[in-house]
Structures are given as C-alpha cells and as structure tokens.
Amino acid sequence: MDPVPTDLPTALADVRALLLDTGQLARAVAAGRRRGLEPPPAERVEVRPVQLKNGPHLQFTARTGPVVTTRNVAVAEAGGAVDELLAQPYGNLHVETAREVVQVRITKRGEAQVHRAPAEHAAGPQRHDKAKERLVDPDDPLFRVLGAGGDKRRQVEAFVRQLAPLTPAVLERSGPVVRAVDLGCGNAYLTFAAHRWLGERARETGRELATVGVDVREDVVATGRRAAAEAGLPGLGFAVGSIEGADPFEAATPDVVMALHACDTATDEALARAVRWEAPLVLAAPCCHRDVQRQLVAHGDRSPLVRHAILRERFADVLTDTLRALVLQLLGYRVEVVEFIDSAHTPRNAMIRAVRTGAPQGSRVVELLAELDELTGAWGVEPALARMLAPQLRAVRQAAA
Ligand SMILES: C[S@@+](CC[C@H](N)C(=O)[O-])C[C@H]1O[C@@H](n2cnc3c(N)ncnc32)[C@H](O)[C@@H]1O
Numbered sequence: 559m560d561p562v563p564t565d566l567p568t569a570l571a572d573v574r575a576l577l578l579d580t581g582q583l584a585r586a587v588a589a590g591r592r593r594g595l596e597p598p599p600a601e602r603v604e605v606r607p608v609q610l611k612n613g614p615h616l617q618f619t620a621r622t623g624p625v626v627t628t629r630n631v632a633v634a635e636a637g638g639a640v641d642e643l644l645a646q647p648y649g650n651l652h653v654e655t656a657r658e659v660v661q662v663r664i665t666k667r668g669e670a671q672v673h674r675a676p677a678e679h680a681a682g683p684q685r686h687d688k689a690k691e692r693l694v695d696p697d698d699p700l701f702r703v704l705g706a707g708g709d710k711r712r713q714v715e716a717f718v719r720q721l722a723p724l725t726p727a728v729l730e731r732s733g734p735v736v737r738a739v740d741l742g743c744g745n746a747y748l749t750f751a752a753h754r755w756l757g758e759r760a761r762e763t764g765r766e767l768a769t770v771g772v773d774v775r776e777d778v779v780a781t782g783r784r785a786a787a788e789a790g791l792p793g794l795g796f797a798v799g800s801i802e803g804a805d806p807f808e809a810a811t812p813d814v815v816m817a818l819h820a821c822d823t824a825t826d827e828a829l830a831r832a833v834r835w836e837a838p839l840v841l842a843a844p845c846c847h848r849d850v851q852r853q854l855v856a857h858g859d860r861s862p863l864v865r866h867a868i869l870r871e872r873f874a875d876v877l878t879d880t881l882r883a884l885v886l887q888l889l890g891y892r893v894e895v896v897e898f899i900d901s902a903h904t905p906r907n908a909m910i911r912a913v914r915t916g917a918p919q920g921s922r923v924v925e926l927l928a929e930l931d932e933l934t935g936a937w938g939v940e941p942a943l944a945r946m947l948a949p950q951l952r953a954v955r956q957a958a959a
Contacts, residue, residue: 561663561671569662569670570644573651577640580607580614580633582655590649593666598646600627605643607633611764618643619758623699625790626754628761693718694751704785706747709903713843714751716899717818720841720909721752727913728839729763732813736760736767739812741801741828742820743771746782752816753794770806771796801827802946811835819845819906823942829882829910830946833889840891840912843898847871847878853939877933879908881941884930886910888954889947890917923958 564572577586589602600620608617608630615630618639631639644651651662654677661673694715701711729736738756740749749771760767771782773796782796797806801824806812815837817828825844832840851874854864864870883893891912898909918926934940944951 561661561673564670564672566664566668566670569664569672572672573653573660573662574637574640574644576653576655576660577605577616578633578636579655580616580636582657583607584654584656586651586653588643588646588648588651592647592649592664592668595647598648603643603646603648605640608762610762616640617762625788627790628758630761693722693755698751698754700750700754700785700789701747704745704747704750704781706745710745710747712903713818713899714747716903717748717816717841717843717909718751718755720896720898720911721756721814721816721839724839724841724911724913725756725759728813729759729765731838732765734765735810736765736814737807737810737812738767738769738814738816739804739806740769740771741804741815741817741831742824743773743782743796744775744778744819746771746778746785746796748816748818749782749794749796750785750789750791752814753791756814757791757793766793768793768807769795772799772801772804772806774798774800801831804831812837813839815840815842817842819843819904821845822848826882826942826946829886829912829943832912833886833891833947833950836890836914838914840886840914841909842912843906843909844875844879844882845906847874849942850874850878850881850939854937857938875908877937877939878941879910881930881933881939882910882943884926884933885941885943885947885951886912887918888923888926888930889950890914917954923954927955927958 577583586605587602591597600622602621604619606617608615610630614633616633616636616639618629620627649664653660657677659675659677663671665671692715696711738752740752743749749769753767753769757767773779776798779796779798786794801820812835815828815832817825820828822845825842828842829840851871854870854874857864863873879895883895886893892915894911896909896911897907899907901907
C-alpha cells in the first residue's frame with residue numbers, strides 16, 4: 559500500500575491514540591530529524607508498554623550517542639509524556655500494534671506521509687526479523703567508544719541471549735536491587751551490554767540494577783569507568799582486583815555472575831567465587847584450558863588421546879569443562895554446558911550455565927562423586943576448581959559417607 563499524504567496534526571493525533579492504546583501497542587519508535595529544524599533532544603526514543611508492580615506503564619527509552627535514559631510513566635498519566643514526545647521534531651514515527659504497523663514520515667514541507675499495513679501483512683518479513691531480533695544493539699555507540707569489533711559484539715549478544723530465558727526467575731527472587739557481576743571483564747563489552755539489557759528488564763519489574771565489572775588490570779577498569787561516566791549509565795561500576803578476592807557488593811550476594819573468556823583458571827576462580835557467594839545464576843564461557851592440559855602432558859605416552867598437542871588441547875577442553883560441571887553439580891547447581899555462539903565467531907564457544915538449586919541428595923551425590931573420582935583418577939589430574947573448592951567438596955564427601 560502506498561503512503562497516504564495526511565495533514566500533520568491528523569497524523570500525530572492518530573499516532574497519539576495508538577500509543578495510548580496500550581492493550582494493542584507493541585512498540586513505537588521516534589527517530590530522525592525534520593529537515594530545516596533543530597534536532598530533537600534525543601536521537602531516538604522507543605516507547606513500549608510494560609507491566610510494573612504498581613500497574614501498566616509506558617516506558618520511554620531515549621538514546622543520544624551512548625547515553626540511554628529510561629522513564630516509566632503510568633498509563634493513566636501517559637498522555638502528557640506522549641504529547642511531549644510528539645511535539646519534538648522527529649522525522650519518522652514507527653508504531654507497531656497488534657492490528658497494524660503504521661509508519662509516518664514527515665516531509666520537509668511539514669506534511670505527513672502515512673503508510674499503514676495490517677499486522678499479519680507486516681508480520682511476514684517482520685516475524686523473520688523477530689526471530690533474529692537483537693537483544694544487544696550492534697550499533698550501540700558504546701561499542702564504538704569501547705572499540706569492540708564485530709565478533710566481540712556477536713559474542714556479547716550471544717551471551718546475553720543465554721541470560722535472557724533465565725532472567726525472569728532471577729528477578730523474581732531478587733530484592734529491589736538486582737546485582738550482576740562480570741568477572742575478568744577486560745574491555746567490558748559484556749559488562750555494558752548486560753547492564754543495558756538486564757537493567758531494562760529490572761526496571762520493567764520496578765527494580766534497579768547494579769552491575770560491577772571486575773578486572774585485575776587497572777587500565778581496563780579505568781577505561782570502563784570513563785565509558786560508564788560518558789554514557790551516564792547509573793548503577794554500573796568497576797573494581798580493580800582479583801576474581802578470587804572480588805567483593806563488589808560488600809555484604810550482598812550477586813544475583814548473576816558472568817565471566818566471558820576469563821583466561822585459564824580465572825574461569826575457575828569465577829566459578830569458585832560464585833559457589834562461595836551461593837549465587838543463583840552463573841554464566842561462564844571459558845577461555846583456554848592450560849591447567850588440565852599441563853597435567854595431561856604426563857599422560858602423553860600412555861594414551862593416544864593426548865599424544866598429539868592439538869588433540870591434547872581439545873581433550874583438555876572437554877575434560878576441564880566436564881570436571882567443572884561435576885564440581886558445580888556436587889555443590890548445588892543444575893548445570894548445562896552449551897554452545898553459545900557459532901565457532902566462526904570464536905573457537906571458545908562453550909558456555910557453562912549453572913542455576914543454583916541446592917545440594918544434590920542421596921545416591922545422586924554418590925554417583926557424582928564416583929564420576930569425579932573416576933575421571934580425575936584415570937587422567938591423573940586435579941582440576942583447579944576442585945582445588946579451589948576443596949573444603950566444600952570435603953564437606954559433601956563427609957556428608958555422603
Ligand atoms: C581474555 S580477557 C576477556 C575479557 C572480557 N571478558 C571479554 O570477553 O572481552 C580476560 C580478562 O580477565 C582478566 N583476568 C585474568 N585473570 C584474572 C584474575 N585472576 N582476576 C581478575 N581478572 C583477571 C584479564 O586481565 C583480562 O582482562
């Protein structure tokens with residue numbers, strides 16, 4: 559259907575009605591500037607209906623460069639906020655409702671070109687887009703500020719995608735402040751992206767998010783702090799220090815522990831730290847596995863599986879993550895090891911997803927201990943995670959004896 563020229567007040571009144579019909583509204587975006595006019599205060603504003611504890615709200619997410627601000631307005635009082643938005647000289651308004659998709663382009667003569675398509679009509683290509691809908695905006699200017707390349711952006715997107723289905727349960731059991739920590743945050747791409755995404759989910763449920771990136775390197779922490787200040791992201795902080803001694807929220811336990819490619823045993827430090835915190839959700843995508851690999855060298859003569867360096871490396875990956883999963887299971891986590899991103903974007907594409915459920919009971923403990931002992935015995939290895947959590951594992955053994 560061709561766009562229909564419409565006088566601007568009529569088109570805006572129509573958009574206003576669609577935005578305030580929150581039972582039907584899916585999302586709306588105001589973006590672009592009208593030719594010949596001063597640019598609007600935010601480059602882009604997205605409006606979505608959200609259900610907060612105190613009732614339905616319209617959420618306005620405004621983005622200018624790397625700065626994102628979010629405002630929730632109770633639906634009953636949203637008329638003023640919508641009028642304020644529509645009074646800004648945006649060049650394009652895009653509204654998706656359950657029934658239709660409406661696009662309004664405002665010409666340089668100040669007229670509106672309105673294009674309408676039924677939702678099911680628009681849903682053809684859109685449904686396809688939806689399947690690939692980004693959780694993390696690859697064009698987020700923050701990535702430019704931080705200097706993340708395409709592969710890193712994809713890794714971060716894939717990481718957040720793993721976080722998404724587990725988030726509702728985390729939010730449900732958390733208090734008014736949700737706490738997330740990124741251990742071995744490095745350049746903090748994940749820290750920022752997770753903070754953006756999780757922050758929006760937390761705010762939708764009336765909570766605040768506090769995120770801390772931890773790294774032993776002062777320079778990367780300083781860069782992270784600068785970028786957080788530049789972006790004006792509330793609740794995001796950084797701490798210099800080792801993962802082992804990390805205490806980002808002092809007495810409080812993080813609700814979400816993340817680690818992306820923390821080198822070698824830094825992943826074990828992150829997992830051990832999470833276990834000691836009794837963190838409800840842990841997502842760790844390990845990096846190299848030198849600890850077990852080094853120990854396997856001694857077996858080179860005995861098993862053809864580890865005789866060739868490349869095979870030893872791959873086998874060490876498998877063995878290390880298997881042992882990590884067993885240790886975490888024994889210490890009260892439900893564990894899945896999954897491929898979180900295609901190997902085209904990183905060869906380090908496994909992720910350990912661990913959800914705290916409480917210690918296993920009875921024969922399951924005996925089985926898990928037997929599996930752990932059999933593997934460590936057969937390969938003559940003592941994995942770093944088991945060393946770090948030796949007292950906890952000892953307690954499990956004693957209880958099972
Ligand atoms: C390979 S980088 C990954 C950084 C980031 N997570 C990413 O994926 O882009 C590993 C980071 O972990 C940090 N790191 C390694 N061992 C650490 C430890 N024991 N405590 C704190 N940070 C550590 C390093 O300084 C480095 O910045």
